[in-house]
Amino acid sequence: MTKPNDSRSQETRGYTIGYVAALVLTGAAFAAVRWPSVGTTATLAIVFALALIQMAVHFRFFLHIGLARSARDDLQLILFSAVIIILMVSGTLVILFNLRHRMM
């Protein structure tokens, strides 16, 4: 059993790590757009990749979603929602871009 004070400093450290990581990732994404050094497609890919990493950081350090067995339900619900979101968003984009292409 950890003492309350130990877990307090541990939790404070968790939030601080998450905050610093999120600041670095945000700064990197804005810097990539503000001072572009690669092409537009590559910049967009960098921005989206950084966003995905930052979302994972927020889930891990702010929402305490982990791989522990007892937290699996929450993780599974997130993954299920992610599958639904990917299906609906990519489906919408594919169908409507295809429709526009045909209407041109």
Place this chain on the structure above:
Amino acid sequence: MSADEVKHPGINLGDTRDLSHRDAEHDLFGFWIFLMSDAIIFALLFATYGVMLVGTAGGPTPADTYKILPAFIETLVLLTSSFTFGMASIAMKHDAGKVRLMRWLAVTLVLGLIFLAMELKDFATMIGDGAYPARSGYLSSFFALVPLHGLHVAAGCLWVVVMMVQVAFFGLDERVKVNLLRLGLFWHFLDIVWIAIFSVVYLQGLIR
């Protein structure tokens, strides 16, 4: 050791309070389901935005409309408010008194209000520059997506006020603690939605 397990999203009260920990598992899972369905609403508005992005109808384009500096400052403000809410959660979990909790909640509230004020000023500038919702399909979808997040933040700010009143009047009983845990999930969730907004809406629009 079992009290140290992570039983629900967000900070776990764990061994500091065993009874509320067990109740919290059910209450917070229900709220988590709501948040995930809220995420799907946002995802579909993002899909609408992506489809409408080229539909500028000869009006302002994303590159004309957005400014990188205010978007960056808003991001920092919201991110910091997520961190201060984390500090509030820790104060709630470990402190006997409620002074520090109230202080961190107040800081979070102020940051939330600063974010809202900056966002409203952005919208006012946009509308003043002729980028109003009815101008084009692109702007309609923008004003459906981004202000909906702002509305969530406004609701979150109101909720922080309600929780401060509850803490002041009822003290830190089990019910108030579970409510604060729910608010924590909501607040951190809004920050995750904002990551998607600044990446997909602002940064994508500003890439040259």
